[in-house]
Amino acid sequence: MFATYLVVVLLTSVLNGCAAVANFIGHEYPRSQADKLGVPRSWMRPLGALLAAGALGLPAGLVVPAVGALAAAGLVLYFLGALWAHLRVHDYQLGPWSLFFCLPVASLALSLAQPW
Structure with a gap:
């Protein structure tokens, strides 16, 4: 299981x-998504910082399990917010979102199931 x-x-x-x-370098895909969803471009770096915090917190959870669980939970909440943003503008093309959402959910579930 580990x-x-x-x-x-x-x-x-x-x-x-x-x-x-x-998000940090201003790649075209996150910018186009932000434009489509009505998210100001000024939010791209702060949103990138949240993603980076989650990305760094997950492997830190291998040493401090609570950090990993909190990072995974934070990413789950982040992508639930992204789902709301998509649904708000009636954008139902959720293929990439589902991948980005399911992985943190799996990380959170597996983190909570570990017998630390």
Whole structure:
């Protein structure tokens, strides 16, 4: 079970770390999503910082389990907010969102299931 937890945590961390970097450098995809969802571009760096915090907190949870669980819970809340933003503008293309949401949910579930 620990191997599964390790793989899911590292995959989630890398994926969200890449998303944070995309927000920080002003990549076209996060900018186009922000425009489509009505999110001000000035929010891109703070949102990237939240993603980066989650991406760094997940592997830290391998040393301090509570940090990993809190990071995963924070990412779950972040992506629930993203879902609300999509639904608010009637954008139902949720394929990428579902990947970004399911991985932190799995990380949180596996973190809570670990017999620390």
